[in-house]
Amino acid sequence: MTWIVTGGAGFIGAHVVHLLSRRHEVVVFDNLSTGRLDRLPGHVAVVKGSVTSPDDLDTLFGRYPAAGVVHLAACKTAPEFPRDARHYWPDNVDGVRNLVAAMTRAGVGRLLFASSAAVYGDTGRRRVRERHRLRPVNPYGVTKVEGERIISAYGGALRSLALRQFNVVGAGSHPYAADTGPTGLLPAVFRALTDGPELVVRGHDYPTRDGSAVRDYVHVEDVARAYLRGVELLSDPRPWSPRRRRAVNVGSGERTSVLDLVRIAGRVAGAEVPFRSGARRAGDAAEVVADLGRARRMSIGPRSSLTEAVASAWESWRRHR
Numbered sequence: 344m345t346w347i348v349t350g351g352a353g354f355i356g357a358h359v360v361h362l363l364s365r366r367h368e369v370v371v372f373d374n375l376s377t378g379r380l381d382r383l384p385g386h387v388a389v390v391k392g393s394v395t396s397p398d399d400l401d402t403l404f405g406r407y408p409a410a411g412v413v414h415l416a417a418c419k420t421a422p423e424f425p426r427d428a429r430h431y432w433p434d435n436v437d438g439v440r441n442l443v444a445a446m447t448r449a450g451v452g453r454l455l456f457a458s459s460a461a462v463y464g465d466t467g468r469r470r471v472r473e474r475h476r477l478r479p480v481n482p483y484g485v486t487k488v489e490g491e492r493i494i495s496a497y498g499g500a501l502r503s504l505a506l507r508q509f510n511v512v513g514a515g516s517h518p519y520a521a522d523t524g525p526t527g528l529l530p531a532v533f534r535a536l537t538d539g540p541e542l543v544v545r546g547h548d549y550p551t552r553d554g555s556a557v558r559d560y561v562h563v564e565d566v567a568r569a570y571l572r573g574v575e576l577l578s579d580p581r582p583w584s585p586r587r588r589r590a591v592n593v594g595s596g597e598r599t600s601v602l603d604l605v606r607i608a609g610r611v612a613g614a615e616v617p618f619r620s621g622a623r624r625a626g627d628a629a630e631v632v633a634d635l636g637r638a639r640r641m642s643i644g645p646r647s648s649l650t651e652a653v654a655s656a657w658e659s660w661r662r663h664r
């Protein structure tokens with residue numbers, strides 16, 4: 344049976360599609376706002392449409408009877424980041440509501456949802472567990488909490504799992520599928536190395552080891568494997584316990600500061616990254632790092648190192664910028 348991947352032409356989506364389409368029939372549903380067709384394998388069908396349109400979704404499910412949906416389509420950046428929620432709401436919240444309603448009409452009962460570590464907000468120094476209270480500090484995080492809430496309201500009627508991805512980096516073995524978004528830290532580091540301008544490290548006075556914000560960077564190939572495992576779990580015919588398994592962290596579990604990442608990128612590229620310190624960005628937490636206990640119990644743990652992820656992204660940057 345077919346698995347639909349919304350947002351499949353995006354950075355993470357393309358990696359998921361490459362992996363998932365080796366074992367399953369896959370159809371990509373994407374409005375191509377940030378997605379690119381040249382990231383996708385030729386044998387995968389693509390339907391152009393938007394999750395903001397119930398008609399587009401009904402046409403999709405009418406054409407392709409599906410076993411389930413991997414839902415990655417979303418807006419992750421906005422020009423006024425992070426203040427203006429209006430940019431995120433139609434894609435990230437109305438989109439989820441439309442999708443689950445269309446799935447219900449079509450009798451499709453499995454859903455993997457691309458959630459984010461942004462649901463947690465500022466977590467302090469302890470690695471964050473899934474049961475930590477959800478107190479996002481920016482509107483993007485609010486939309487992801489809302490997406491999870493809409494999905495969990497379907498309870499046992501929908502086998503669903505939210506993958507709370509931390510900071511996804513790398514290009515892996517699909518070098519044309521690197522993150523090209525305008526706001527990612529790693530693209531900004533590479534831009535500073537190749538074309539300028541110099542990198543501005545936002546915030547140097549956080550209560551962290553070196554004053555820069557601490558994050559959990561995870562290789563996009565580990566994230567793609569997490570989706571594949573999620574599809575396996577949702578396809579298991581045994582009874583599903585929605586309360587216990589509603590969400591899982593997808594991270595590396597490693598504490599990496601922005602300055603650490605700058606140093607690793609410099610080492611990989613063989614050059615020093617030109618940077619200066621700037622003011623904190625509103626809506627950025629000091630530290631967010633995953634506890635991977637539940638992920639490991641579900642066999643969703645990471646395998647790759649950050650250096651491998653950065654090296655694959657750098658290779659892709661050099662070839663395709």
Ligand SMILES: NC(=O)c1ccc[n+]([C@@H]2O[C@H](COP(=O)([O-])OP(=O)(O)OC[C@H]3O[C@@H](n4cnc5c(N)ncnc54)[C@H](O)[C@@H]3O)[C@@H](O)[C@H]2O)c1
Nearest residue numbers: 350352353354355374375376377378393394416417459511
């Ligand atoms: N990149 C990260 O570090 C990260 C971290 C946590 C969560 N996420 C989430 O993972 C998902 C994928 O992120 P990404 O980094 O690949 O982003 P991306 O922008 O590269 O991919 C998003 C894809 O969704 C498509 N899309 C956007 N709006 C759509 C709509 N209304 N209808 C149909 N398609 C639409 C885009 O064209 C694109 O192909 C998103 O839900 C994002 O919020 C990403």
